[in-house]
Each structure stands twice: as C-alpha cells, then as structure tokens.
Amino acid sequence: MTNDQLTRAEAAPAGGETLAPRKLKTPILLAVFTLVSLLAFVFTVGDQSTQIDISNRGGAIQLDPLVFPTMLTNAVLTVGMIALTVFAFSRSLARQKVPMWVSAVFAALWAIALIIWVGAGANVPLAWLLTGTLALSTPIVFGSMAGLVAERSGVVNIAIEGQLLSGAFASALVASLTSNWVAGLVAAIVAGVLISAILALFSITYWVEQVVVGVVINMIVLGLTDFLYSGLMSSDPQRYNSPDRYPTWSIPGLSEIPVLGPLLFSNTIVVYALFLLVPFMVFMLFNSKWGIRTRAVGEHPKAADTVGINVNATRWRNVLLSGAIAGFGGSYYTLGLVGAFGSEVTSGQGYIALAALIFGRWHPVYATLAAILFGFASNFRTLASQVGADLPTELMAMVPYIVTVFAVVGFVGQSRAPAASGTPYITQGR
Amino acid sequence: MANDAKLTPDVDQPPVDKVRTGSTNALADEPWRGVWRDILGGSFARSLIAIVIALFIGLLIAVFTDPDVQSTLGYVFAAPQHFFQAAGALIGDAVQALINGAIYNPKRGFLPLLTTLQWATPLIAAGLGLGIAFRAGLFNIGGQGQLLVGAFFAAYVGSNWALPPVLHLVVTIIIAILAASMWAAIVGWLKAQTGAHEVILTIMFNWIAYWGVTYLLKQQPFQAENAPGYAKSKAILESARFPEIAGVFGTGIVVVILAAVAYWWIMDRSTIGFQIRAVGINPNAARTAGINVKLVTVLTMALSGGFIGIAAATQTLEVHPTGIEPSVDAGIGFDAITVALLGGNNPIGIIFAALLFGALKAGAVSMEVSAGVPKDIIPVIQGLIVLFVAAPKFLGFLPKPTGIQLADRLSARKQGSEA
Numbered sequence: 092m093t094n095d096q097l098t099r100a101e102a103a104p105a106g107g108e109t110l111a112p113r114k115l116k117t118p119i120l121l122a123v124f125t126l127v128s129l130l131a132f133v134f135t136v137g138d139q140s141t142q143i144d145i146s147n148r149g150g151a152i153q154l155d156p157l158v159f160p161t162m163l164t165n166a167v168l169t170v171g172m173i174a175l176t177v178f179a180f181s182r183s184l185a186r187q188k189v190p191m192w193v194s195a196v197f198a199a200l201w202a203i204a205l206i207i208w209v210g211a212g213a214n215v216p217l218a219w220l221l222t223g224t225l226a227l228s229t230p231i232v233f234g235s236m237a238g239l240v241a242e243r244s245g246v247v248n249i250a251i252e253g254q255l256l257s258g259a260f261a262s263a264l265v266a267s268l269t270s271n272w273v274a275g276l277v278a279a280i281v282a283g284v285l286i287s288a289i290l291a292l293f294s295i296t297y298w299v300e301q302v303v304v305g306v307v308i309n310m311i312v313l314g315l316t317d318f319l320y321s322g323l324m325s326s327d328p329q330r331y332n333s334p335d336r337y338p339t340w341s342i343p344g345l346s347e348i349p350v351l352g353p354l355l356f357s358n359t360i361v362v363y364a365l366f367l368l369v370p371f372m373v374f375m376l377f378n379s380k381w382g383i384r385t386r387a388v389g390e391h392p393k394a395a396d397t398v399g400i401n402v403n404a405t406r407w408r409n410v411l412l413s414g415a416i417a418g419f420g421g422s423y424y425t426l427g428l429v430g431a432f433g434s435e436v437t438s439g440q441g442y443i444a445l446a447a448l449i450f451g452r453w454h455p456v457y458a459t460l461a462a463i464l465f466g467f468a469s470n471f472r473t474l475a476s477q478v479g480a481d482l483p484t485e486l487m488a489m490v491p492y493i494v495t496v497f498a499v500v501g502f503v504g505q506s507r508a509p510a511a512s513g514t515p516y517i518t519q520g521r
Numbered sequence: 522m523a524n525d526a527k528l529t530p531d532v533d534q535p536p537v538d539k540v541r542t543g544s545t546n547a548l549a550d551e552p553w554r555g556v557w558r559d560i561l562g563g564s565f566a567r568s569l570i571a572i573v574i575a576l577f578i579g580l581l582i583a584v585f586t587d588p589d590v591q592s593t594l595g596y597v598f599a600a601p602q603h604f605f606q607a608a609g610a611l612i613g614d615a616v617q618a619l620i621n622g623a624i625y626n627p628k629r630g631f632l633p634l635l636t637t638l639q640w641a642t643p644l645i646a647a648g649l650g651l652g653i654a655f656r657a658g659l660f661n662i663g664g665q666g667q668l669l670v671g672a673f674f675a676a677y678v679g680s681n682w683a684l685p686p687v688l689h690l691v692v693t694i695i696i697a698i699l700a701a702s703m704w705a706a707i708v709g710w711l712k713a714q715t716g717a718h719e720v721i722l723t724i725m726f727n728w729i730a731y732w733g734v735t736y737l738l739k740q741q742p743f744q745a746e747n748a749p750g751y752a753k754s755k756a757i758l759e760s761a762r763f764p765e766i767a768g769v770f771g772t773g774i775v776v777v778i779l780a781a782v783a784y785w786w787i788m789d790r791s792t793i794g795f796q797i798r799a800v801g802i803n804p805n806a807a808r809t810a811g812i813n814v815k816l817v818t819v820l821t822m823a824l825s826g827g828f829i830g831i832a833a834a835t836q837t838l839e840v841h842p843t844g845i846e847p848s849v850d851a852g853i854g855f856d857a858i859t860v861a862l863l864g865g866n867n868p869i870g871i872i873f874a875a876l877l878f879g880a881l882k883a884g885a886v887s888m889e890v891s892a893g894v895p896k897d898i899i900p901v902i903q904g905l906i907v908l909f910v911a912a913p914k915f916l917g918f919l920p921k922p923t924g925i926q927l928a929d930r931l932s933a934r935k936q937g938s939e940a
Contacts, residue, residue: 297915302660306855307904314897314901315897485739492725493729495721
C-alpha cells in the first residue's frame, strides 16, 4: 500500500516540480542483514576463535593457519556493514541511486562473517572452500552467459537447463565412445546448438510464446536424456558412460601460491575458458558491432530493422551462440565434475543460472557475481556440515534461495529486461 | 473459443472467403463453401495431427535406439526389409502396449481407463491452476512448490486431526487448498509490491518449499513412526482418504470436475474473472479502467495456487495415503504447464489435455514392460505435442480456416432458402 501512496506523491507536483519517490528498499534490506549479522554472528559466539587454513592440500608450501577471534572479527566486519548501510540510506534519502558496488561489498562482508561464524572453534580450509565454490559456479556462469546472449537479443531463454543438460549428455557419450575429451567438448557444443535451433525455430520463426518453448525444451531434453540414459547408457556403462575427463592443467610455479594457486592456476579447460569468457563478453557486448546490434535488436527491433539490421537473423545467430556456450558449460558436469552422466545431472541449475542472470540485471559481470553467490551457497552447505556446525542441512540448503528472493525483491526490484525480450518480431505483409 | 493468453500472436488476416469473393453475400449463395477447410484446418484436426506427428517422432527415436533394430541397420542396404520389419514390429508393439495400458486391455476390459483417469486427476486440477495464471499473463512455474506445501498440510491434517469421516476429508481438502493458495499468494504479493519477476520468485519458492518440507517431514509431529532420519509423513487416517468405489474408482476426480466447473464460473461469470482476463490482455488499459492490478495479481496467484492445492489433496489423500515424501509432486507442477497450454486455458480443453497426458502416462508403464521402450520417452512426446500445437505455422500445409462460424453458415443458408 505504501507504493500506492508513493505513486500518488509522485503524481502530485510538490512546489511546482515533481520529486521522484525515495526508494528505500535497498538500504532497508541492508539494515536487516546487518541486524542479522549483529545478532547472530557477533552476539551468539562466546570466547571462541576461527582458524582459517590457507595452505594448499598436499602442496609444497605449508603455512600456519590464521587464527581470528570470532567475535571481534565479526564485530569489525559488522561495523563495515553498518557504514555501508548508513551510506546507502544517505544516498537514498537524497534521491540518488545506491551504487551496485555497495551491495556487492556488503554481500562479501556478510559472507565472510558467515564463514567466520560457522567456523567458530573449527578449521576452515580456505583453498578448498574457494575452489569448490568456483567448481560449482562454473556451469551456472556459463548458463547465465548463454541466457544473456539470447535475452539481450530479445529471446527469453528458459531453456538454459535443457542446453546445459544436452551438453552434459552429449559430451559424456561421445567422450566415452571416442575415448577423447576433445571430441566430447565438440559434441557438447553441437548438442547445445541443436537444442537451441529448436528454441530459435519455434520462438523466432514460428512466433510461439518464448517462455513456453523454453519450458517444453527442458522437458524434452530431460526426457530424451533419461530415455537414452536408461535405455542405452545403462546397458553398457563401460562403453557408453565412462568418458575421458578434462585434464587439469597446472601452471608450474604459480599453482603453488597458497589459496590463489589452486583457484586460478590449476584448472580444466572449461574454467580457464570461463576466466576469458566473462571479460570477453563485457567487451563484445558493449564495444563491438555484434554487441551493439544485439542490444539494438533486443531493445528496439523496429529501429534496428529500419537501419538495415536483419532482426530475426541476428536473433537466430545469438540463440545458436547461446546454445554453444551453454553446451560447453554443460560438459563440465560430466567431463569436469562427476566423470559420468547421471539422470538430471544438472539438477535444476539452469533455472538458477536464469535467476543469476536476472539478479545480475542482464550484465555479464553482475550475473557472474550472482552465479558465484549461488555456487558459494551450495559449497557453504558442505562446509557447514564438515565443521560440524549444528545446523540442519535442509535449512542450510534453503538459504541461497531465500537470499535470492530477498535480493530480487530488494536490490533489484523492477529489474528491467531488454525491452523487446519475449516478443517475436513480425513484419507486416509477410 | 475464449483464449486470452495466446501462444502465438495474431496477425491480421481477413477471412479467406471474404477476400476471394469481396463480400459476405457469397455466403448466402454457397453456404457450405470452404467448409472442408474449417474441418481440416480447425483446432481439433490440428491437435490430432500434432499428436500423431509427435507420437511418430517419439517412437522413431525409440526405434533407432532399440538394439534389435540397430542390428538390422548394419545391413540395411543389403536387406532393407529386415530393418522395416524390426522397426514396424517395435512401433506396433509400443502402440499396442500404450493402448493396453491406457484404454483397453483384452484381459481387463476397459479397466485401464480408470488408470488413465487417476493419472489425469491431479493434472486437471493443476492445469486449471496454471490456466488461471496464464489468463492474467502470469507465468506460474511454482506448481511444484505449491503442491508440496498443500500436500504437507493435507498430510498433517489428514493424519493428526480426529474428525468424523466425511467432514475430515472436506476439511483436509480445504486446508490443502488454503495452504497452496497462501504459498502462491506470497509470490503474487511480492510481485505486486516490488515488481520482481514471478518466474524467478516461483522457481525460488519451489526450492524453499522442497527443502522446508523435507526438513519438516523429519520432525515431530509430522514424521512417520519407525522412519528415523527419513522424510516421510504419517499415514493418512481412513476418515480423510478419498473413498474408492469398488476398490478401483478413485473419487478424487469428482472434486476435480467440480473444480473445473468452478474455474468456468470464475473466469466466465464472475467479476474477478473478468478483471483477470482484462489484466492479462492489457494491464495498462485495465489500470486505466479502474481495476486494481496489484490486487488482481495477488488474487490470481492465490486462485492459481488454490487449484494446485486440489491436486495436492488428491495426490496426498488418494495416491499416497500411506504417507507423503518430498517427491509427492511427481512432476505434476511442470506437466500442468503443458496441460494448460495444450488445453488453451479453458476448462474443457484442460480436461481433454490432462486425459491425453494421463493416458500417455498410464500407457507408458505397460509400454516399458511389454515393448521394452523406456517410459522416459513420454515427456518427449508430450513436449513435442505442445510445440506443434502452439505453432500454427508449423502445420502450415494445412488449409487456413475460412473464419466463418458454423452458425453464420446455417443462418446464411436459411436466409438463402427464404429469399
């Protein structure tokens, strides 16, 4: 109901000039999280300390773990959160936008406080925590980028889940048959593109409601992979489902650096590709001809058409590219993480990637950060049970989704999709 | 057919005959002209053709992955008849098994129809729920979570409250509807207040419901006796179960048919239904006309969740009376999306679509057993059906309907004979 009052206030000119309503959602949300941090992370701990292990597991360089007094450290972190909250309030009250970095830094501080709190009286293996987070976020980031490429050109991509799953399946099958991970990689990309072709055909050429096509594609891919898995793969797993996994390439020397070494310099091809993909995507989207055309087609297709851009061809290309990205990312489930295909190996993470994309306001960097947040959340669940924190795993599992709801409602609010996203481009008289 | 949430946009195309003849008077001279076009190009024929094509593609996939057929592929050019024999035998077996499992079986007569009905029951209810959201332009992917929450409350009330037989059943159903409805209404409220995207919210609420219900099912007083550490509810008391007639006919379908009638009344006769449709067609125009769009959003989600709550009740009180697990949803929340789409968001269409998918599910079991085709092919066929039905341009070879109603033809003929 407050919103109604706000709109009324907006409509009524105050002193001859209209003032925009103050948007207090973000600062209020930050205040709530600060309060949680203060009450839970600071006041519930006694005279304990948290030990952070910064050595690499089995690495040549072994360092002494860092020991933090839990309460004091979290008190300092919470002071930082209070400062950010006050800053956000001052901006909002002055009718200015709260910059995105405030939320990002706040989230980081909050996450660190959470780790320190859970690890009170225990040992937190930092290298393991971060590499695990990276591993779990990798396919989500690929999925988000796939969604971004399609949605920026005006095609809603709910089919990320199906694209990821098709990549995971095809790479496992082909890498097993050929005993060659390169062939598996290529197969994943081809599978992703083929699935995307269905999305493109029905949503761009046949004008079917795009969300519907996406949901149906997910259903079809899940059914098809399950069908082939139970009918074909399970009949002879040795032949069909024991793929060559992606090799881990360690850069000599650099990979020995504590924490950062295993995180950045000892990875598979997919993770290295990820490091390149995100900056490349930022550059391409905002500086290249392709990026400008993509965004034009996604925001105002008629204008783009007027200046001679072929709207539907651009969308077709982008949707196919989206499938290639997601297919590649999907291969990480089978050739990177698990080493075999299983029924619904993606377990709904395509939808999480979609959430990360919207959460990240259709921007490559923010979408990636959101994806990493999800990866961290699922890895944190494992940490919590490892350090013996007395928290039910089911409730820990809920946390990332609840945080997303808060974030979508508070930080993002009316997150604006590319204007033409979801509407087919139909020229009259054709 | 009222169908507000269109799957494909309309492109203005004048009725074919009006273009050809330049005037509608031609109708009086030749009232039956072009009627074959209406029959072949009408939505019924289109749906039927889409179903046949989808079935064929699905079975073709099965053919090429079948080991017997694959072995004949090795010498397909030397002796193609072997390949066609093997492929034909497999398709024939699969179709026969589908029919045996879903419609008619020489040993059991028409009893398999009841299995189909049982599969269709929750699909109808959940499909109605999805349909109401679609009509308002809302995409409710949260069927899974809403069903889980409804089922959880139904299981609690059904197993822990002591009430007289019929009353207990009614109360439990109402609680399931209210619970699912509230869970969905939260999403509607959040969307109305903040403009957050309902697709994200419902996906997140699915997971929150899943983990929350899993957690609660392991706690007292919800957990089943003798199942430590296992997420399963207590068995539903006899007084809260749907009575079965002759041990085969579940009565949940009766409630669901009543729900379909209620859906028709809400959408076509009530004020809120009118407002929902108005918001679905153009929210800005609806707002200008004085409709409280935010309130309608919340109410639409609540109604949508309410219908899904009925599916939760039949799943709990009829299908899983010995206690629910977090898997009680069984994919109904997502299947219902396709049911609503295929059914064109109107109650009769949704019932037929649910019956079709129910038949496919019922037949799939026997297809897997007797023809050796894994039942996972069914979602593929289901998805293809929706795609083909949703894309009129896909079946572009079919003639375009004339756009002249049967009633107009008949009246034209009457006028023609009078003149």
